[in-house]
Amino acid sequence: RKDQYGKKQEEKKYVGEYRNGKKHGQGTLTMFSGHKYVGGWKNGKKHGQGTLILPDGQLFEGKSTIEGIYENGKLKGMSVSAEPIDGYCLKETPFSHSAVAGKCSASYAKGDYETALQEFQPFAEEGSLGAQINLGYMYDKGKGVPKDYKAAFKWYRLAAEQGYAKAQYNLGVMYDKGKGVPKDYKAAFKWFKLAAEQGNGRSRISLGDMYLGGKGVPQDYIRGYMWRVMREVRFRDPARFKKLAPDQKKYFEKYEKKYMKKAAEKMTPDQIAKAEDLARECVKKKYKGC
Numbered sequence: 001r002k003d004q005y006g007k008k009q010e011e012k013k014y015v016g017e018y019r020n021g022k023k024h025g026q027g028t029l030t031m032f033s034g035h036k037y038v039g040g041w042k043n044g045k046k047h048g049q050g051t052l053i054l055p056d057g058q059l060f061e062g063k064s065t066i067e068g069i070y071e072n073g074k075l076k077g078m079s080v081s082a083e084p085i086d087g088y089c090l091k092e093t094p095f096s097h098s099a100v101a102g103k104c105s106a107s108y109a110k111g112d113y114e115t116a117l118q119e120f121q122p123f124a125e126e127g128s129l130g131a132q133i134n135l136g137y138m139y140d141k142g143k144g145v146p147k148d149y150k151a152a153f154k155w156y157r158l159a160a161e162q163g164y165a166k167a168q169y170n171l172g173v174m175y176d177k178g179k180g181v182p183k184d185y186k187a188a189f190k191w192f193k194l195a196a197e198q199g200n201g202r203s204r205i206s207l208g209d210m211y212l213g214g215k216g217v218p219q220d221y222i223r224g225y226m227w228r229v230m231r232e233v234r235f236r237d238p239a240r241f242k243k244l245a246p247d248q249k250k251y252f253e254k255y256e257k258k259y260m261k262k263a264a265e266k267m268t269p270d271q272i273a274k275a276e277d278l279a280r281e282c283v284k285k286k287y288k289g290c
Helices: 098-109 113-125 129-141 149-160 165-177 185-196 201-213 221-229 238-242 246-264 269-284
Strands: 011-019 022-031 036-042 045-053 065-071 074-078
Touching: 098 113, 113 129, 129 149, 129 165, 149 165, 165 185, 165 201, 185 201, 201 221, 201 246, 221 246, 221 269
Parallel strands: none
Antiparallel strands: 011 022, 022 036, 036 045, 045 065, 065 074
């Protein structure tokens, strides 16, 4: 079974109503990953009003719970205005401009990027966070328009300044890579930190890179390792790791190899232990003041 983000999840326990052997009505589903869904079901799929509760220490846009509306197993809308679809395009939901959202969703899905771009523009100018980051992405990647990093930077910045974590991360990348703006590691660090404090996982990895490389901040292997290991530190307990589903163990091992191994080679065991302790403390503080 896959969640609304397309990631495979293993079911642990379901308590609720059934019809014809399928989840139907109201019920609570707990996953081995620690995720929990409480809400409506129809023919075995999430449907209607529901709440997704994230595992301890995990946040999405600064929140530990996601309230939304589901249809046929898919999250159709969240109580956040103008959420992007898969990070790029608006969906038709009670929380967004339904007229343009439905058109854009269809336009983008079939590759009609020029139409989607035109549909985003007026709502981005009105201040819609989703439309702004979507326009930024399209200019960044050349979807429906020639690549224009300056334009991408403009739209990412507008959304970032409104506190949107995804846009803050993207803005950090622009400063880090010098895309649409001169390289500025201190500015990159600032925006990665703001996004990380809202629970943005990519920004935590980027902060680790900044500390490990001494980019925009004095080099600090302990602090760099701390930000990188934060996502996985709870599974370093052998007892907790043992409870993970096979696909989750595979992901954990891949993450360790990709992000942790090289940094660990330059650190002492005491430094690694200290970094892990700091990571646990930071998770408890919900990534604030770390």
